[in-house]
Amino acid sequence: MHIMKRALITLCAVAAVASLQSCKMKTADSVVSGDAASRVYVAPGKYDEFYNFVSGGFSGNVTVYGLPSGRLIKTIPVFSVFPENGYGYSEETKAMLNTTNGKVDWDDQHHLELSQTNGKQDGRWLFANANNTPRVARIDLTNFRTQEILQIPNSAGNHSSPFTTENTEYVVAGTRFSVPLGDADVPISSFKKNFKSTASFISVDKNSGHMKIAFQIVLPGMNLDLSHAGKGPSHDWFFFSCYNTEQAYTMLEVNASQKDKDFIVAVNWKKAEEYAKSGKGHIVPASYAHNTFDENTQKASTVMEKDVLTLDPKDCPDMIYMIPCPKSPHGADVDPTGEYIVGSGKLAALIPVFSFDKIQTAIKNKSFEGDFYGIPVIKYEAALHGEVKKPGLGPLHTEFDGKGNAYTSMFLSSEVVKWRLSDLQVLDRAPTYYSVGHIMIPGGDTREPSGKYLVAYDKITKDRYLPTGPELCQSAQLYDITGDKMQLLLDFPTTGEPHYGQGLPASMIKDKQVKYFDINKNHNEFVSMGEKKTKVVRTGNRVDVYMTAIRSHLTPDNIEGVFVGDEVYFHVTNLEQDWDIPHGFAIKNSPSVDLLIMPGETQSIKFSPVKQGIYPFYCTDFCSALHQEMSGYLRVSPKGANVPLKFGSGVIAPETAAK
Numbered sequence: 001m002h003i004m005k006r007a008l009i010t011l012c013a014v015a016a017v018a019s020l021q022s023c024k025m026k027t028a029d030s031v032v033s034g035d036a037a038s039r040v041y042v043a044p045g046k047y048d049e050f051y052n053f054v055s056g057g058f059s060g061n062v063t064v065y066g067l068p069s070g071r072l073i074k075t076i077p078v079f080s081v082f083p084e085n086g087y088g089y090s091e092e093t094k095a096m097l098n099t100t101n102g103k104v105d106w107d108d109q110h111h112l113e114l115s116q117t118n119g120k121q122d123g124r125w126l127f128a129n130a131n132n133t134p135r136v137a138r139i140d141l142t143n144f145r146t147q148e149i150l151q152i153p154n155s156a157g158n159h160s161s162p163f164t165t166e167n168t169e170y171v172v173a174g175t176r177f178s179v180p181l182g183d184a185d186v187p188i189s190s191f192k193k194n195f196k197s198t199a200s201f202i203s204v205d206k207n208s209g210h211m212k213i214a215f216q217i218v219l220p221g222m223n224l225d226l227s228h229a230g231k232g233p234s235h236d237w238f239f240f241s242c243y244n245t246e247q248a249y250t251m252l253e254v255n256a257s258q259k260d261k262d263f264i265v266a267v268n269w270k271k272a273e274e275y276a277k278s279g280k281g282h283i284v285p286a287s288y289a290h291n292t293f294d295e296n297t298q299k300a301s302t303v304m305e306k307d308v309l310t311l312d313p314k315d316c317p318d319m320i321y322m323i324p325c326p327k328s329p330h331g332a333d334v335d336p337t338g339e340y341i342v343g344s345g346k347l348a349a350l351i352p353v354f355s356f357d358k359i360q361t362a363i364k365n366k367s368f369e370g371d372f373y374g375i376p377v378i379k380y381e382a383a384l385h386g387e388v389k390k391p392g393l394g395p396l397h398t399e400f401d402g403k404g405n406a407y408t409s410m411f412l413s414s415e416v417v418k419w420r421l422s423d424l425q426v427l428d429r430a431p432t433y434y435s436v437g438h439i440m441i442p443g444g445d446t447r448e449p450s451g452k453y454l455v456a457y458d459k460i461t462k463d464r465y466l467p468t469g470p471e472l473c474q475s476a477q478l479y480d481i482t483g484d485k486m487q488l489l490l491d492f493p494t495t496g497e498p499h500y501g502q503g504l505p506a507s508m509i510k511d512k513q514v515k516y517f518d519i520n521k522n523h524n525e526f527v528s529m530g531e532k533k534t535k536v537v538r539t540g541n542r543v544d545v546y547m548t549a550i551r552s553h554l555t556p557d558n559i560e561g562v563f564v565g566d567e568v569y570f571h572v573t574n575l576e577q578d579w580d581i582p583h584g585f586a587i588k589n590s591p592s593v594d595l596l597i598m599p600g601e602t603q604s605i606k607f608s609p610v611k612q613g614i615y616p617f618y619c620t621d622f623c624s625a626l627h628q629e630m631s632g633y634l635r636v637s638p639k640g641a642n643v644p645l646k647f648g649s650g651v652i653a654p655e656t657a658a659k
């Protein structure tokens, strides 16, 4: 009977892998212990212990949750326009989305990384990658706003990004799709000859955070997948996983899975830096957009860059080595000591763990098994610390608890597996619901993981939430990892499709938050420094409305003398100097969107009326008891009508400020 049962369970597990629905897995009722609720309960008025920054996948933006409660506390628009607050629509922010292909309003946002000092989180910036139109963004953690977006040339599918070195010297960006350099027009079948993958190293200014592509390493055509920087002894190195070293350009599902092993690409970035400085590189033409938001003028602007410094491994000996890694590796993760590099072959039934020490010895002793386009390939055995045997199916990503343990997500067998770095023994496994992608431990990819919680980001959630038609939410699951056994505490739905996340102790940044912008430092060219400074100015068919917002009125609130065909710009200054008092601005029939103007800030939106009529405008953020009264009227007359420009509040001023 016992044997029967075990056989059934095994069968069930196999079936579950084949089809999640074919077998009823254990439900949360049976795996969540009785006191789980109290451990995620954050009483009203109390703060969460951690911030959890979660990538938005195909939403293009980043969301922020509190842990352990799983409460959504913020959406940070990054690569996608955000009608809710005007990001990407307002005159001030739209340049953030400029690229060499014009304004690109959407992206696929996969991975996040917090800035580090000495291998530890420093709470300054959050970096985000865009896969589809290769870009890297920097978000300021004092105001949770995107400050900078840098496009990456000679790249496609910017997937192995935006991982950082231990002092945020560099943020990397590696190509998932190889492409010909310089957007060359070549036959697809010339892949082997013409297609290249590139690993870009973006330097980050210590004080301002400003990003710049320091150098771009040009590699043979293949797919760079993920990456992580070395730590401590391996500080000078960066490790990229890659697949499709078969160099297939069609039917990759089959053709890119031919070889038993692909590679972990080990890049000595210190050496690369020296080569770049000593003139070993080539400056080649490349055009890419660099967008920055200036806090002073409160406006984003774009600089089109003209070239990039490339490094060819052929000219740079001892800069790159390849380490064979089984079965199309995905994750490349480095443990807190910097000694172990974990590759995750997504089709493998084991997890290879490489030793940095052994890699160094292998390089010294030239224990190579050959080369890949001139890049030495280290013997697998010579680099290997060992293999985790039978960990589960479909290993993807690994995080660390700082106590000598690693946790790997298993996409196919839907579980998180805990194992020991020293002897590679599997210690525990916990089911996920279902098909887990990335996992995250706050600080889990730094020298100092917090080791308290693990969050699994699941791809498929069939039967976990109330059904909502064909599309179901993606979700996150919170585990307590303080004991020997992982304990599932909570499920919470997420926005878009989360991939990687980052977590950090709330105490690190919560007291540094900007509460409002100092109005005296507002140098927006369209600011109104007080209601007396408000005006409406006509220049040809352009009308600039300098407006203020303060509880509970907009000034001016009556405007006449605007005609069909005019281009009207509303520049709204929020005069409040108080925390949590944004005002909104919207006007009837505007195809544009809402503005959400923070205290002390000016935001502008363009409105081009196409029909005559009276257009009410109002504040969209419930700011006071008289919020509903916070409104006004714009009169739009037919083109050429004899209506003088008038504006004001109370009594309409008869005179105009026409130039």
Ligand code: RUQ
Residues within 6 Å of the ligand: 110, 111, 159, 330, 396, 397, 437, 438, 498, 499, 500
């Ligand atoms: S990748 S799980 Cu960008 Cu693994 Cu998503």
Ligand code: CUA
Residues within 6 Å of the ligand: 549, 550, 551, 552, 582, 583, 584, 619, 620, 621, 622, 623, 624, 627, 628, 630
């Ligand atoms: Cu201001 Cu509502």
